[in-house]
Amino acid sequence: MTDAYTHRIEIFTASLHLVGDYDMPVYRRVSDAFNGEQRRYIPLRNGSIAPLQHTQQAQQVPLLLLDRTEALLIASIVEAPPPGDYARQEQIRGVVPITAMFFTETFVVRGTFHRRPNHTLIEAFERFDEDFLPLNNVQVYALNSAFHPIAREFAALARSRIVALYHLPDGNHTEPAGADPQPSADTDTE
Numbered sequence: 630m631t632d633a634y635t636h637r638i639e640i641f642t643a644s645l646h647l648v649g650d651y652d653m654p655v656y657r658r659v660s661d662a663f664n665g666e667q668r669r670y671i672p673l674r675n676g677s678i679a680p681l682q683h684t685q686q687a688q689q690v691p692l693l694l695l696d697r698t699e700a701l702l703i704a705s706i707v708e709a710p711p712p713g714d715y716a717r718q719e720q721i722r723g724v725v726p727i728t729a730m731f732f733t734e735t736f737v738v739r740g741t742f743h744r745r746p747n748h749t750l751i752e753a754f755e756r757f758d759e760d761f762l763p764l765n766n767v768q769v770y771a772l773n774s775a776f777h778p779i780a781r782e783f784a785a786l787a788r789s790r791i792v793a794l795y796h797l798p799d800g801n802h803t804e805p806a807g808a809d810p811q812p813s814a815d816t817d818t819e
Contacts (some may be wrong), residue, residue, distance in 0.1 A: 754794075
């Protein structure tokens with residue numbers, strides 16, 4: 630594909646781990662792209678698909694289609710470099726970071742998101758209307774599988790799959806019960 634921005638991403642569903650190249654004709658962060666995506670099935674080039682509990686059994690395929698509604702967590706492995714005129718600082722001006730623990734039926738996710746300074750945690754979530762919540766400094770722990778914890782710089786969590794959450798005070802690095810205190814920086818898929 631010519632003149633495309635390609636992100637290498639991994640996607641977690643309740644039972645699968647998918648990895649592939651996601652191409653975009655215009656530069657956007659992964660969460661912005663998935664939130665603005667009109668297609669139900671997302672094409673991933675150079676893909677792999679594996680059961681969540683057995684990521685070492687990944688099947689390699691040249692093209693993989695993912696049902697967007699099944700995506701629980703989308704993480705960036707390698708992001709395409711933004712164009713020189715991309716104004717990331719403008720997007721986060723006037724917002725404050727907040728770190729929280731998010732619980733889904735499959736994962737516990739620790740990450741930092743941004744909210745307006747005059748909004749409480751509940752107000753921030755009530756007013757957030759996108760499908761995927763962008764998170765930075767992410768740690769992912771599985772609740773019911775042998776999946777090894779991972780750490781990613783950036784991920785997007787499906788808002789509809791969040792069962793519970795709580796704010797972590799600054800400097801608090803609480804790990805979920807039974808979690809490996811030092812998550813691996815890579816996975817078993819490749």
